[in-house]
Amino acid sequence: MTELRKTVESYWSTAEARDWSAFASTLAEGVLYDLPQTRERIRGRDRYVQFNREYPGDWHIRIQRVVADGDQVVTWIHFTVGLEEMYAITFFTGDEEGRITTVTDFWPEEYEPPQGREHLVERY
Amino acid sequence: MTELRKTVESYWSTAEARDWSAFASTLAEGVLYDLPQTRERIRGRDRYVQFNREYPGDWHIRIQRVVADGDQVVTWIHFTVGLEEMYAITFFTGDEEGRITTVTDFWPEEYEPPQGREHLVERY
Numbered sequence: 001m002t003e004l005r006k007t008v009e010s011y012w013s014t015a016e017a018r019d020w021s022a023f024a025s026t027l028a029e030g031v032l033y034d035l036p037q038t039r040e041r042i043r044g045r046d047r048y049v050q051f052n053r054e055y056p057g058d059w060h061i062r063i064q065r066v067v068a069d070g071d072q073v074v075t076w077i078h079f080t081v082g083l084e085e086m087y088a089i090t091f092f093t094g095d096e097e098g099r100i101t102t103v104t105d106f107w108p109e110e111y112e113p114p115q116g117r118e119h120l121v122e123r124y
Numbered sequence: 125m126t127e128l129r130k131t132v133e134s135y136w137s138t139a140e141a142r143d144w145s146a147f148a149s150t151l152a153e154g155v156l157y158d159l160p161q162t163r164e165r166i167r168g169r170d171r172y173v174q175f176n177r178e179y180p181g182d183w184h185i186r187i188q189r190v191v192a193d194g195d196q197v198v199t200w201i202h203f204t205v206g207l208e209e210m211y212a213i214t215f216f217t218g219d220e221e222g223r224i225t226t227v228t229d230f231w232p233e234e235y236e237p238p239q240g241r242e243h244l245v246e247r248y
Contacts, residue, residue, distance in 0.1 A: 036211070038237040040245045047244045054241070065215065067198045069191045074198040076215065087160070089213045089230055091189065091200065106213055106232040113162040117178070120171045121164045 004094035005068035008075060011092075011100060015052060016061045024049045028099040035105050048103075057081040071095075128218035129192035132199060135216075135224060139176060140185045148173045152223040159229050172227075181205040195219075 007026045014023040024045055033042040033051070042048050058081065065076040073092040078085065091104040113121070131150050138147040148169055157166040157175070166172050182205065189200040197216040202209065215228040237245070 034248075035237075037232050037234050039234075039248050040237050040241075041248050042244055043246070051241060051244045054244075056240070065196070067191050067193045067196045067215070069193050072189070072191045074191045089232075091191070106230065108161050108213075108230040108232040109235070110161050110163075111233070113159075113164050116180070117164075117175060120166055120175045120178075122167070124158075124163050124165050 003068070004071055004073050004092065004098050004100070005066060007094060007098050007100060008066065008068075008073045008092050009063070012061055012063055012075065012077065018053075020049055020053050023052065026100055028095050028097075028101045031100055031103065033103045033105070035107075037107060127192070128195055128197050128216065128222050128224070129190060131218060131222045131224060132190065132192075132197045132216050133187070136185055136187055136199065136201065142177075144173055144177050147176065150224055152219050152221075152225045155224055155227065157227045157229070159231075161231060 011023065011026040014026065027045045027048065029045050030043070031045050031048055033048050034040075042051055060080050062078045063075060064078050064087070067074045071094045073094070075090050075092070077088050077090070079088055080086075086107060089106045089108070091102075092100050093102045095101050135147065135150040138150065151169045151172065153169050154167070155169050155172055157172050158164075166175055184204050186202040187199060188202050188211070191198045195218045197218070199214050199216070201212050201214070203212055210231060213230045213232070216224050217226045219225050
């Protein structure tokens with residue numbers, strides 16, 4: 001049994017390298033990709049590889065944190081496109097061969113803090 | 125050694141119950157709370173308990189997923205205030221007594237999908 005953690009590390013490194021055949025090999029054929037913030041879903045390895053291959057911009061990925069628990073893994077990545085910086089939180093599940101069966105992505109954006117908690121909070 | 129996973133489950137259940145002394149007992153005295161989206165930080169157990177106690181609205185929490193890896197835990201929770209529904213992703217780290225030393229919260233919001241990927245994506 002391949003550890004899902006290793007598969008997920010390979011998922012990110014092969015995406016960063018634009019090595020799409022190696023990227024595809026991390027995915028189960030029926031992989032499901034969900035973006036809860038836009039309620040978008042992509043079904044199947046071929047479409048999902050195409051989605052990543054066509055993703056616009058000269059983007060780069062750096063892993064900030066990996067939390068692995070058997071057939072579940074979460075990553076927190078830092079994502080840059082030119083001067084723009086973002087981060088993404090991704091939940092993965094895997095099959096018994098250590099291939100990725102579901103990918104759920106969150107892309108949190110900056111916002112202004114609500115008023116009324118300045119007595120407890122500092123800004124960084 | 126207390127498992128951090130159990131501490132984190134207690135963190136959410138005592139918050140939901142508004143049992144602030146039990147909630148405080150899940151936290152290390154020097155706990156650090158970070159909100160990367162607003163760049164807000166709260167230092168220390170007393171302030172952080174107060175922040176939660178004062179948090180406005182009749183909010184309720186339901187755990188969707190827990191991923192635990194030794195002294196690191198991630199949760200994905202469903203959060204409701206009246207008719208408003210949100211979710212939060214929270215990264216925890218712990219000390220050797222299983223108390224929470226850092227809490228990093230992300231609150232992803234809905235957004236409209238970018239154009240150009242309709243040939244790969246369905247909406248749900």
